[in-house]
Amino acid sequence: MVHPIVVYGDPVLRQRAKEIKQGTDISELVTDLFETMHAANGIGLAAPQVGRSVRLFVVDGTTISKDAEEAEPGMENFKMAFVNPVLIEELGKPWEFEEGCLSIPNIREKISRKGTVRIRYYDENWNLKEEEYDGMKARIIQHEYDHLEGKLFIDYLSPLKKRLLKGKLNDISRGEVDTEYRILAPLRK
Numbered sequence: 001m002v003h004p005i006v007v008y009g010d011p012v013l014r015q016r017a018k019e020i021k022q023g024t025d026i027s028e029l030v031t032d033l034f035e036t037m038h039a040a041n042g043i044g045l046a047a048p049q050v051g052r053s054v055r056l057f058v059v060d061g062t063t064i065s066k067d068a069e070e071a072e073p074g075m076e077n078f079k080m081a082f083v084n085p086v087l088i089e090e091l092g093k094p095w096e097f098e099e100g101c102l103s104i105p106n107i108r109e110k111i112s113r114k115g116t117v118r119i120r121y122y123d124e125n126w127n128l129k130e131e132e133y134d135g136m137k138a139r140i141i142q143h144e145y146d147h148l149e150g151k152l153f154i155d156y157l158s159p160l161k162k163r164l165l166k167g168k169l170n171d172i173s174r175g176e177v178d179t180e181y182r183i184l185a186p187l188r189k
Contacts, residue, residue, distance in 0.1 A: 001032050002039045003050040004182035005102045008152070009173030011186075012048050013103055017055045017148040019084050023126060026056065030081045030124045033058045040181035042102045044140045046147030049103050051184065055084045057144035061137065072135050085121035087145050088130070090114040090138075097139060099153045105179045107168060111156045113142050 006012055020026060029047065037045035037058060046057035061078035092115030100108040116134040119141060123129060133141055143153060154162060154169070171177055175185030 001035065002182075003032060003036045004184040005036065005040060005179075006049055006051050007172050007175070007177075007183045007185050008104050008169050009186040010051075010184070012051055012053050013147070013152060014150045015048065015053050016150050017046075017048055017053045020054050020056060022084075022122070026081075026083060026124060029054075029056065030058060033081075034060065037102075038063070040102050040179075044144040045102065046144045048147050048150075055148050057082050057085070057147065059137075059140050059144060061140065064136075072137075075136065078137055078140075081124040082119070082141070082144070083122040083124065083126070085119050085141075085145060085148070087142070088118040088120055090117050090142070092116040092134070097136075099139070099143060101143070101153055102181070103147075104152065104154060104169070104172060105177050105183070107154070107165060107172075109154065109157055109161065111153050113139050117141055119145075 033045050036050055043061055043063060044057060044059045047054045058081045059078060061075035064075050094112045094114050096110045096112045098108045099111045115138060116132060117138040118132045120130040173185060173187045175183060175188035
Protein backbone atom coordinates (compact mmCIF):
# COMPACT_ATOMS: atom_id res chain seq x y z
CA MET A 1 0.00 0.00 0.00
CA VAL A 2 1.27 3.45 -0.90
CA HIS A 3 1.25 5.80 2.09
CA PRO A 4 1.43 9.60 2.08
CA ILE A 5 4.91 10.92 2.92
CA VAL A 6 5.15 12.78 6.23
CA VAL A 7 6.80 16.15 5.59
CA TYR A 8 8.95 18.64 7.46
CA GLY A 9 7.47 19.92 10.71
CA ASP A 10 5.88 16.64 11.81
CA PRO A 11 7.28 15.58 15.22
CA VAL A 12 7.73 11.95 14.08
CA LEU A 13 10.64 13.09 11.91
CA ARG A 14 12.46 14.40 14.99
CA GLN A 15 12.01 11.36 17.24
CA ARG A 16 14.59 8.64 17.71
CA ALA A 17 12.80 5.60 16.29
CA LYS A 18 12.17 2.54 18.47
CA GLU A 19 13.72 -0.86 17.86
CA ILE A 20 11.52 -3.53 16.35
CA LYS A 21 11.18 -6.68 18.45
CA GLN A 22 13.22 -9.40 16.81
CA GLY A 23 11.06 -11.89 14.94
CA THR A 24 8.19 -9.44 14.37
CA ASP A 25 6.50 -9.90 11.00
CA ILE A 26 7.58 -6.77 9.13
CA SER A 27 6.92 -8.04 5.61
CA GLU A 28 3.88 -5.82 5.05
CA LEU A 29 5.66 -2.70 6.29
CA VAL A 30 8.73 -3.46 4.12
CA THR A 31 6.48 -3.94 1.07
CA ASP A 32 4.60 -0.71 1.85
CA LEU A 33 7.86 1.24 2.21
CA PHE A 34 9.13 -0.01 -1.15
CA GLU A 35 5.79 0.76 -2.85
CA THR A 36 5.62 4.23 -1.29
CA MET A 37 9.24 5.00 -2.18
CA HIS A 38 8.77 3.87 -5.79
CA ALA A 39 5.52 5.84 -6.16
CA ALA A 40 7.44 8.96 -5.08
CA ASN A 41 10.47 8.16 -7.30
CA GLY A 42 12.77 7.91 -4.27
CA ILE A 43 15.90 5.83 -3.71
CA GLY A 44 15.48 5.46 0.05
CA LEU A 45 12.68 5.69 2.59
CA ALA A 46 12.63 5.33 6.37
CA ALA A 47 9.62 4.18 8.40
CA PRO A 48 9.28 7.57 10.20
CA GLN A 49 8.61 9.13 6.79
CA VAL A 50 5.31 7.22 6.66
CA GLY A 51 4.52 8.03 10.30
CA ARG A 52 5.94 4.84 11.86
CA SER A 53 8.62 5.58 14.45
CA VAL A 54 10.45 2.25 14.14
CA ARG A 55 14.03 1.43 13.13
CA LEU A 56 13.55 0.33 9.55
CA PHE A 57 14.49 1.80 6.20
CA VAL A 58 14.59 0.57 2.62
CA VAL A 59 16.87 1.53 -0.25
CA ASP A 60 16.72 0.94 -3.98
CA GLY A 61 19.61 2.13 -6.10
CA THR A 62 18.49 -0.03 -9.02
CA THR A 63 16.31 2.82 -10.25
CA ILE A 64 19.26 5.15 -10.80
CA SER A 65 19.96 5.51 -14.49
CA LYS A 66 23.38 4.29 -15.57
CA ASP A 67 23.95 7.77 -17.01
CA ALA A 68 23.07 9.59 -13.79
CA GLU A 69 25.74 11.28 -11.69
CA GLU A 70 24.79 8.93 -8.82
CA ALA A 71 25.41 5.78 -10.89
CA GLU A 72 28.32 3.63 -9.81
CA PRO A 73 29.15 -0.09 -10.00
CA GLY A 74 26.95 -2.30 -7.83
CA MET A 75 23.93 0.02 -7.71
CA GLU A 76 22.00 -2.39 -9.95
CA ASN A 77 21.87 -4.84 -6.98
CA PHE A 78 21.40 -2.28 -4.20
CA LYS A 79 17.80 -2.98 -3.17
CA MET A 80 17.32 -4.00 0.44
CA ALA A 81 15.76 -3.41 3.84
CA PHE A 82 17.70 -2.46 6.97
CA VAL A 83 16.00 -3.47 10.24
CA ASN A 84 17.29 -2.20 13.61
CA PRO A 85 20.49 -0.91 11.99
CA VAL A 86 23.49 0.24 13.99
CA LEU A 87 25.97 2.49 12.23
CA ILE A 88 29.25 1.13 13.57
CA GLU A 89 31.64 3.44 11.83
CA GLU A 90 31.85 6.23 9.26
CA LEU A 91 35.23 6.35 7.55
CA GLY A 92 37.12 8.04 4.77
CA LYS A 93 37.40 11.45 3.32
CA PRO A 94 34.19 13.54 3.43
CA TRP A 95 32.71 14.42 0.04
CA GLU A 96 29.95 16.81 -0.94
CA PHE A 97 26.91 15.84 -2.95
CA GLU A 98 23.56 17.51 -3.53
CA GLU A 99 20.94 15.68 -1.46
CA GLY A 100 17.19 15.90 -1.37
CA CYS A 101 14.53 14.21 0.74
CA LEU A 102 10.96 13.10 0.09
CA SER A 103 10.00 14.68 3.45
CA ILE A 104 11.48 18.02 2.36
CA PRO A 105 10.21 18.24 -1.23
CA ASN A 106 11.80 20.52 -3.82
CA ILE A 107 14.80 21.46 -1.68
CA ARG A 108 18.24 20.13 -2.60
CA GLU A 109 21.49 21.15 -0.92
CA LYS A 110 25.13 20.08 -0.96
CA ILE A 111 25.87 17.94 2.09
CA SER A 112 29.26 16.61 3.17
CA ARG A 113 29.39 13.00 4.39
CA LYS A 114 32.16 10.46 4.96
CA GLY A 115 32.73 8.10 2.03
CA THR A 116 32.43 4.70 3.77
CA VAL A 117 30.15 3.20 6.42
CA ARG A 118 30.16 -0.03 8.35
CA ILE A 119 26.69 -1.07 9.47
CA ARG A 120 25.17 -3.95 11.42
CA TYR A 121 21.51 -4.71 10.71
CA TYR A 122 18.92 -7.39 10.18
CA ASP A 123 17.47 -7.99 6.76
CA GLU A 124 13.69 -8.37 6.32
CA ASN A 125 13.99 -12.09 7.23
CA TRP A 126 15.79 -11.34 10.51
CA ASN A 127 19.22 -12.49 9.29
CA LEU A 128 21.95 -10.52 11.09
CA LYS A 129 24.47 -8.84 8.77
CA GLU A 130 27.49 -6.61 9.15
CA GLU A 131 28.68 -4.96 5.96
CA GLU A 132 30.69 -2.07 4.62
CA TYR A 133 29.44 0.27 1.90
CA ASP A 134 31.06 3.18 0.17
CA GLY A 135 30.27 5.96 -2.27
CA MET A 136 26.62 6.57 -3.14
CA LYS A 137 25.49 3.46 -1.20
CA ALA A 138 27.11 4.83 1.96
CA ARG A 139 25.48 8.23 1.40
CA ILE A 140 22.01 6.75 0.96
CA ILE A 141 22.46 4.62 4.10
CA GLN A 142 23.68 7.63 6.13
CA HIS A 143 20.74 9.75 4.95
CA GLU A 144 18.15 7.09 5.82
CA TYR A 145 19.87 6.17 9.09
CA ASP A 146 19.68 9.83 10.11
CA HIS A 147 15.88 9.58 9.81
CA LEU A 148 15.91 6.85 12.48
CA GLU A 149 17.88 9.18 14.74
CA GLY A 150 15.46 12.10 14.24
CA LYS A 151 17.89 13.98 12.03
CA LEU A 152 17.28 15.58 8.61
CA PHE A 153 19.77 16.49 5.90
CA ILE A 154 19.09 20.20 6.46
CA ASP A 155 20.59 19.81 9.96
CA TYR A 156 24.01 19.73 8.25
CA LEU A 157 23.51 23.19 6.74
CA SER A 158 24.97 26.42 8.10
CA PRO A 159 22.70 28.63 10.25
CA LEU A 160 22.62 31.19 7.41
CA LYS A 161 21.52 28.58 4.85
CA LYS A 162 18.81 27.34 7.24
CA ARG A 163 17.51 30.90 7.69
CA LEU A 164 17.38 31.33 3.91
CA LEU A 165 15.27 28.14 3.63
CA LYS A 166 12.91 29.00 6.52
CA GLY A 167 10.09 30.30 4.31
CA LYS A 168 10.19 27.25 2.03
CA LEU A 169 10.27 24.91 5.03
CA ASN A 170 7.26 26.67 6.57
CA ASP A 171 5.40 26.30 3.26
CA ILE A 172 6.18 22.57 3.25
CA SER A 173 4.83 22.21 6.82
CA ARG A 174 1.58 23.84 5.68
CA GLY A 175 1.37 21.57 2.64
CA GLU A 176 1.91 24.50 0.29
CA VAL A 177 4.27 22.60 -1.99
CA ASP A 178 3.86 20.84 -5.32
CA THR A 179 4.75 17.15 -5.31
CA GLU A 180 3.97 14.23 -7.56
CA TYR A 181 3.17 12.14 -4.49
CA ARG A 182 0.75 12.41 -1.60
CA ILE A 183 2.03 14.17 1.50
CA LEU A 184 0.89 14.48 5.07
CA ALA A 185 1.63 18.06 6.19
CA PRO A 186 1.47 18.76 9.94
CA LEU A 187 0.14 22.33 9.61
CA ARG A 188 -2.23 21.82 6.67
CA LYS A 189 -5.52 23.55 7.41
